Amino acid sequence: MVALVLGPVLALPLAACTGSDIPSVDKAADAFVGALQSGSFDGVDLHQDTSADPQTQRSEILEPLLTAAGAEKPDVVVHKVTTVETGDDKGRKATAELQWTWPLGGDATWTYLTDAELTYVEPEKDSDQPGYWSTLWQPDVLVPGLQPGERLKVDRVAPVRGDILDGAGEPLVTTRDVLRIGIDKTHASAAEWDGAARALAQLANDGGITVDADAYAAKVAKAGAKAFVDLVTVRKESPQIDVGAARLTKGVGVIEGQAALAPTSTFARAILGRSGEATEEIITGSDGRVKQGDVTGLSGLQKQYDVQLTGSPGILVTAVDPQDDATEPRELYKKEAVNGTSLQTTFDVGLQERAESVLASTTSAAAIVAIRPSTGDVLAAASGPGSKGLDTALLGKYAPGSTFKVVDALAFGRKGITPDTTIPCTPTITVNGREFQNVPEYPSSALGDIPLRTAIAHSCNTAMISQHDVVAQQDLVTAAQDLGLGVETPVGAPVFYGNVPSDATPAQHAATLIGQDRIEASPFTMARIAASVAAGKRVDPVLVKPATPATAKDVPTSALTAAEADTLRQLMGGVVENGSASVLQDVPGIVGAKTGTAQFGDGTQQHTWMIAIAGDLAVAVFVEVGDRGSTTSGPLMHAFLTGS
Template sequence: MELVGTRTKTSTRRRGLAGLVAAVLGLTACSLGDSPGSQPSPGADQVAASLASALEEGTIDGLPLAGDASRAELDYQQATGAMDGLVPEVSVGAITYDSAGTTATVELGQTYSFDQGDWEFTSSATLTWTDNQWLVDWNPTVVHPQLTSTTRLYYERTQADRGSITGAGGVAIVEDRTVYKVGIDKTRVDQAQQDASARALAALVGVDAEAFAQQVAASGPQAFVLAITLRQGQVPPQIGDVAGASALETTLPLAPWSNFADGLMGTAGEATAEAIEAGDGKVVEGDIVGLSGLQAEHDEQLRGSPGHTISIIPRSESQLASLPPATPDASSSSSGTATPGAGSSSTQPSASSSGSSGSGDEQLLFSLAAVDGTDLETTIDLELQRKTEGVLAAYTGELVMAVVLDRQTGAILAAANSPVEESQNFALTGAYPPGSTMKIVTSLALIRRGMTPDSLVNCTETAEINGRVFHNYNGYPSAYNGMIPLRTAVQKSCNTAFMNASLDLSPDELRNAAASLGIGMDLDAGFDAFYGTVPTLDDSVVRAASAIGQGDVLVSPMALAAEAASAASGHTVVPYLLTQQVPASTGQALTESEAAALRDLMGAVVQSGGTLSQMAGVLDGAKSGTAEYTNDDPPKTHSWVVGYDDRYAVSVMQYTNNGGSIPQDVVTALLS
């Protein structure tokens, strides 16, 4: 039963009783004004409002009813029981009275709301003044004017086809693929054998045997109890030897292989209780919905809108047999004959609102076709993503992250983590200090103050900032202490040169330079991403630390790749993933002359004598960096390489530096 989702928009548009009473007071007064003195009984507006509210609540139990109240409630439940919980929004229209004022006819405007449009019609109800009160003379035409005592409404919901997630060139990444639901069909195995079968199947497919056996035991005698869903080719042939085991073929939206960019693409599956609750009536049990990643963030677009059909069908023989005859004191309208000329209509021209679907007791009243989900277009290069994941697969014991951008546009072509965090998306969302890779940002801030790559900076052995002493990294060549060109300070990665120079920077210059390189902006890019933070720095010590990528500066591998792409392309590059949602920079635009100076600096890093000279021929420009992230002695550090070639900008981070060359090795493997 699709009990929750079928409420759709009606669940958010229900009216309270007080509002309905107020709404009908004016209508009642107008009707009575035409026949002064013709109403010896009080107005029927309060009972009319109660009836409208009852129809919205899905029960007439408690209404003041004429005749057999229990029969009326059963009749109502039979008339609406196949609507799967769908109820209308009901407004009270005109109320008219007979000449004696003892019979009132109430118009009820009913609306069933769906994403694609509304179904609207008007029914009527008769109220009678009996024993000093108004009573509802129940008739199934109150529910719909074409219902009779032998028919009922029937609602059917059709799920839309889910859209795909595509990559560069429109290649499908996530699309419907064949899967098999593997489990125990309890109708095909004797009860005495069910526990053993459950445990045997669990062992074959690698699920918890005890938990699955308990689940089988607790399920109904007709149940199919799911153990696991497997891709095509993964179902063990031995399940044929397990009594009651079955593999039911179906489809799910999946990437081309298990764990492909799953931290980014996410997963989809049958709606959980949480997804149903969060769906605000648009998601029902059995729907396929996004559960994580892009699948969840863009679920509404991918899922589309279900189709809806409402018909009149005959009541079943058992229903008719259970309904007692109408009591003699019921009004003449209790026969349930449809009102002559009554009909239904839709406010949407695309909806079918009439037509026969079978016998004389069957009629299509309303239909809306399902609207299939639309594809979500990403920039991911399927083969480059495959290659990136393959390279990182070798690092099973540590976290290594890599991002590859189109250096000209910022399109994210690949983003992955090593298998230790296979279901996470740290390459795009992680927040880490960038270490010496930040010196490119600081260099831009200095260039904007008039420096060039040949300008001299002071690379002292130590730098004392407001009483705190900073050092260069262990092994820094002392021959390059003193006044050296900015180019050499970047090439050799002198910490103190940038710390000393930072004293002349205003609090926001570093942040502005970072924004010009695609770092530190708060952007809505349509996917879970961290573009970094570079706060305004009033404290000179923090500003000095931030100048070399410590302090309060944080970036993701994706954000740092933008630094290389901006320098390489000659303009500010902002990484993006969705082709229809490309975020724009909110920072000062990087100029070509500024970028040329940065390329000079980064080019020196891969030349002879640079800290990444071993990558000459792989990268045209680069910067390495280490960043402390613990207070240990010595502290643990992240290890970074960021750079570009003639096509790509790449950023690779090893979470815990072990003194090796993993980031360099990964870059070489990716670009070779």
């Protein structure tokens, strides 16, 4: 039991023991600290001048700090013990200086000292019981200056989240006004909750926001009687939902707030990602960095660069009087929040929005990627609505079809096959038992022995395959790497770099020559190839500056020469002048292009591609299921390059 003596003064017998008989005060101080740690004062003698229960006070005062520190017990130790050396109290009074340490998250650590006053209690006259040390209990033994009745309040001060900037350094993802719309169950009777939920769901669906009314009504029913059950959070300036009608619907609540958002709801959504209240999974995996209620990155760049964007929270510890709301809290400890640092991207807002607009009516998964060859900046990386939220632009894995013939042409040139070298373009060709043919609409006028430039312009499959004994699989691998396909580089965001297998059977090698079989590329990859052709050297694209260093294998050196790139530009120019990309002939600054169609599945469907160079712009357009590169991707490329 805790021995308590109430009253300001201890009545201490002065006879019985000599100084040498007094037990060690150090042991008494250690026992008191042990009690502070465990929360149990059994066996520790305390005296005080109030009737408050020490164990209750200890729990109530320290609980906010224990919660903030995520600790089961306080970190408190005896720093030093000083015994009175002179006067009547010599050897009978002592001060134990206690050191407290509270890790409050991040690098916020509150360390302080408090004093515990100990007094030696003499044994009763003629008693067999020894004397003992008694500790004065008062609130300031827990926290310096804490007054009776005061309690602690620990507040986590949120930092200002950093913006994501566009290529011009202007805010791209920044704090914008939003409206949280949902059912406030306190504003309607229980009998009205279901009808209100369904009416609100209908308003959302009328505005183009797909909502399952049954599921939402069930969610409302399960929530507490005083709950606010969110349905949607919308932009205040363009809410989609009829907010006026929502406000007039009984039981519906509209709460104004703010959130980090891009210029539009679709702007590079799959890449930028989103932020919001931290999930349990994120909290668990953060090693204490993220707490419940924190706003954190949930996907995309917002999640990848969350530490930079979030900054670090501040901590404010105050002493408050629960019985006196009029008194201002008294600050005891404060660590200022460190605001997040903005993230610089290379996005060109106008080009990104144009790319998304061009793809808006494409129902299949689709993408447009635009790179500035002179700098490597990724200006646009748009995935269409048919991608259903997936990042087709940077992470799609598809056979590149005849756009890969640009790589062929580089490998051919290194084997002495020039644009004017004649090669056979036959209706079909068979390699190791596998038959290949040209697209059905291939012009008969371009069959026969034709120069490479004509084979590239009209995309003759059989002509490229005819050189399978001249150009080896490794030649294609090397040429692809020299143009950037399959080569990792610090882009700053997750991308698929592409892959050309180095091992191949004769038939697989033949298929590789027309960009099929096991070869894979992303729209990003093919835009990079076009950029490298335009720049005359392998371009290493960047989307985030400064980009995170690549964690790649050894990166092969590119052997691409300016002369080789010039030849490739000429060949791509011929595709526009009199070949399959003639749709681009009126594009200002057009340099060249290459179309591509890649069959997949059972061979009845095809991916369609087009890559192009126009001025200081290299672009890839991809549609997962289309007709031909010239007829499906071509018009999209034209619309993007001309803005019409």
